[in-house]
Amino acid sequence: MSPLHRARPALLLSSLLACGPSDPEDCSRYDITLSPPPATARHLTCSSTACGDGLNPPTSGDHCGSTLACRVHDTEQNRCVWLHNLEHGHAVFLYNCPEGCPELVATLDSLRQEAKAGGNGVIRAIVAPDSQIPTRVAALLWRRSWGGDAADANAIRCLMQHQDAEAPEPELSCLP
Template sequence: MSLLHRALPALLLTSLLACGPSGPDDCSRYGISLSPPPASARHLTCSSTACGDGQNPPTSGDHCSSTLSCRVHDTEQNRCVWLHNLEHGHAVFLYNCPEGCPDIVATLASLRQEAKAGGNGVIRAIVAPDSRIPTRVAAVLWRRSWGGDAPDADAIRCLMQHQDAEAPEPELACLP
């Protein structure tokens, strides 16, 4: 049997496997992508409007020197502040519902409970309204985001598999 005949089954199997998903954490099927590294991730004054990476919602870039408490917020929060949370590996779940959407907030709050906890036991995720996101719902990590018209638990859980993966200061605890 020639070398080619012996190698052919392995080559065919390899090519078939290459066509499928790259593994259980391949979130591209949900429209989740990895943004390029930011040109800068400096600390700015919190009154600055020059934060973020140009994405909407922002996924990295210059940000405030302070962070938000990791909890469910009922008022819109400064993006420059929660960007610092992202740098620490925290997750941010956003919603844009001017008329109110308690069901969406409840779903995001429930998914928030599945995020990693810090050394102080506080869950490292935030839920907050954001009137500037282009979708009704968004979930954001450092350099990664997902958006949709309604919470997609599978997409958000897939995204959360990457919590801390790209964060410059991963696994830092969050204030309650």
């Protein structure tokens, strides 16, 4: 065996040790917004246009008394309704691509599967289109949001570390 072959394992080991243990994701590098507490978070009729906290997309505020089923929706949903889901600690993943984007929806659904489940076993997250969001993708929790032009799995996972943290009615189960 040549000296180079004998040295190769030691070189490999030293290069691995130099890297140190892998660091957990540094979530501070993502622009995850925490909005101020809403002035009110009342239940409105679902036909009301006065819902939300004035942000786009809204992350808190007055909302409908109904919630959406936690699943992938292929049609745009009433913002006043999914705001109530946020109040319950559910996650909402939105996308804006009128031309269709099945790969993006599949990625968001995969991330949805990583959300916490309720006592009934249903994963507490929604995926839905939203033509009003200013980015291609938005991930929301009560008072927290992240948006971007692509589904950044690491940013969304960082956001999801806060699931239930600010929600007034956290950990509530979701309808399938």
